[in-house]
Amino acid sequence: MIVQNATVLVTGANRGLGAEFARQALARGAKKVYAAARDPRTVTLAGVVPVQLDVTNADEAAALAAELGDVDLVINNAGIADMTELLKPGADASLRRMLETNVFGILNVSRAFAPVLARNGGGAFLNVLSVASWVSAPILAAYAVSKSAAWGLTNGLRNELAGQGTQVLALHVGFIDTDLTKGLEVPKLTVDTVVDSGFSALEQGLTEVAVDELTKAVKRGLSAEPGIYTAPR
Ligand SMILES: NC(=O)c1ccc[n+]([C@@H]2O[C@H](COP(=O)([O-])OP(=O)(O)OC[C@H]3O[C@@H](n4cnc5c(N)ncnc54)[C@H](OP(=O)(O)O)[C@@H]3O)[C@@H](O)[C@H]2O)c1
Secondary structure: OOOOOOEEEEOOOOOHHHHHHHHHHHHOOOOEEEEEEOOHHHOOOOOOEEEEOOOOOHHHHHHHHHHOOOOOEEEEOOOOOOOOOOOOOOHHHHHHHHHHHHHHHHHHHHHHHHHHHHHOOOOEEEEEOOHHHOOOOHHHHHHHHHHHHHHHHHHHHHHHHHHHOOEEEEEEOOOEOOHHHOOOOOOOEOHHHHHHHHHHHHHOOOOEEEOOHHHHHHHHHOOOOOOHHHOOO
C-alpha cells in the first residue's frame, strides 16, 4: 500500500505516535488525513481533518465509517498502558480497560472500516502493537497481555481480510519517547523513526515489522529453547 494519494484515518492522532503518523502521511503525499481523537479539539496539526472517535465505542466507529466512505488506509494506533503487575490489587480493572482499548478498540474500528476498504480496492490496516506482544516484564505484565491479544487479533483479521485484498501490517516496537513512557528511565526511540519504519514496511507490502534492535532480538528469541519469553525479567 502506497501512502501517496491514500485517504488515511489515524486513531489517537492528537498526540504521540498518532500525531506523527498523521504528519508523515501528509509528508508522503496522502490525499486526505482524518485525525481521529476522543476530543477532536485537541488535534492541532495543520492540514488534517479532525474527527471524533473513542475506539472503545463500536457505535461511534460504525457511524464514522458510514461518514468517511473514502478511507483506504487505517492506522489503528490508539492505545493505553497502565504499569500494572498481574497479581496486584486493581490489576483486573486495569487489564479490562487495556483490553477494551488495545484489543476491542482495534476490533471495533476494523469491523467498521473493513467494508469501506473493500469498496475502495482493498487498502490496508496498520496496527500498532509492541515488543510486549512477544515478551512480558513485571511493570508491563497486564499491558503485555493486551498487546499479545492484539497480535492474535491482528493475525486473525489478516486471514479474514485476505479475500478482499486488504494488507494487514503488525508494527512491533520497543520504548518510544511519548507521554506513555513518561517517567521510565530507559533508552527510547523517537516517533519519527518508528513511523518512518511503519510506512516503509507498509509500502513494501509487508505483514509485520519489528522496528528496533530490541524487538528484532526478542522476535528471534521466540524460537529459542527455552523461549526468550520464559526468562524472568
Ligand atoms: N510509547 C511507547 O513506548 C510504545 C511502545 C510500543 C507501542 N506503543 C503503542 O503505540 C500506540 C500509541 O501510543 P503513544 O506512545 O503515542 O501513547 P500516548 O502518547 O499516550 O498517546 C495515546 C493516544 O491514544 C489515544 N487514546 C487512548 N485511549 C483512546 C480511546 N479509547 N479512543 C481513542 N483514542 C484513545 C490518546 O488519546 P487522548 O489524548 O484522548 O488520551 C492518545 O492520542 C499505542 O497503541 C501504544 O500501545 C507505544
